[in-house]
Amino acid sequence: MELMEETPNRTLAVIGAGPIGIEAALRGLSVDFDVHVYERGSIGENIRRWGHVRMFSPWKMNRSSLGKRMLEENGKRVRGKDDVCPTGDEYVRNYLMPLSRLPLLKKRLHTGMEILSIGRESIGKNEMIGNPKRAQHKFRLLMRNKQGKESVVLYDIVIDATGVYGNNNWMGNGGIPAIGEQALREEIRYTIPDLFGSDRETYEGMRTLLVGSGHSAATTLAQFSRLIKESPETSLVWVTRSDNEQPYEIIPDDALSLRAELGEKANAIAANPPRNISFMPGCTVESISRKGRAFSVVLQQGDRKRTVKAENIIANVGYGPDNAIYRELQVHECWASRAPFKLAAALLGESSADCLTQKSHGADTLKNPEPNFFIIGNKSYGKNSSFLIRTGLEQIKEVYSLIPRTLEIKAGQFLFPAR
């Protein structure tokens, strides 16, 4: 065994090529880790799914000084003015894609490669409990490419930056699926449609049920109010669980002005719904069925049962982390948010609803009993929706401060080549 005093050169797998995965890989490479990134879709896959929506946070909050510097050093122009808020697509096209093409990163990014499960070589979850010596057993990553071929790769360190957007919450009462929801899952929309682009045909002239009262629901609502003006035969029933007649809390002097505008607009619709939009607060979704083109949705509103018929359902009811990939590791999770426990506990102490006041909570909160396994980015917040890219960029620096500086050098050992 060869020991190295200063510069680490260990194998590090980053899972997920969203903004945090890409930036984490860049930082690792810049300090000489042997990094590979595995992404089940394409670069910025989750952001592309809402790419038509404008972000609340401006460019300066969504990119790191390291990323900018690397682009400049490679002769690339850094696009996007600091104070302008890009759309999701602009962010992917003008920042994440150029980063992914940097010579340092390009050959180390494996798109179309889904991580299915992570364990430790030769030991199980219930062995060496909380023992740092688990680190002597490499991580085994089971992955599958687009052709369905599976392979296993070994790594010393794993950063899970798989986000939450691929894993929607259910819309039923109590957060569990409504009766019939699971069977109809593929026909229900859990993301924000692009009503002035590829999804117009699906919704124009139709009746849609929208469930939710977060910022995604407000974005969908704002699009419908515009579409209905252009196409008055379109209609929307908007249902929220809270019985608040003004569902959006407006932060005084909100520095994210687009967020404030969106909340104000949604509250104005709730207070005085325009023709063809009806607002139903205080409802839970009990069951969903479908006959022909029409869904029939049973709602409970106070002590009344109501049935809504609609051709489309959009459930903008939030997302949560998928913990299946690390089921065989020793990860201490919060029982309320499914986030890594220490960070979740720090977040529970936050009193403000404003994600702008969030800052990173320090390196220690990113540790969990499994040595050299880190959950960062949106997934590290679990079901808490206040995560911002800016916080994830801080977490990256903290993670690297946790990785030991005296390291055993071994080249990445590929059992079955995954490329």
Ligand SMILES: Cc1cc2nc3c(=O)[nH]c(=O)nc-3n(C[C@H](O)[C@H](O)[C@H](O)COP(=O)(O)OP(=O)(O)OC[C@H]3O[C@@H](n4cnc5c(N)ncnc54)[C@H](O)[C@@H]3O)c2cc1C
């Ligand atoms: C409408 C909307 C607007 C938003 N606006 C803002 C904003 O203004 N500012 C802001 O900071 N944040 C905003 N967010 C939140 C933003 O999406 C996140 O902050 C950001 O995407 C988090 O980055 P991430 O890298 O942690 O996760 P993600 O961007 O979700 O990336 C995770 C990646 O992991 C991949 N992946 C998942 N599972 C696997 C697997 N098993 N194997 C391999 N790859 C996998 C996914 O395909 C994805 O590419 C917004 C979100 C929405 C929905």
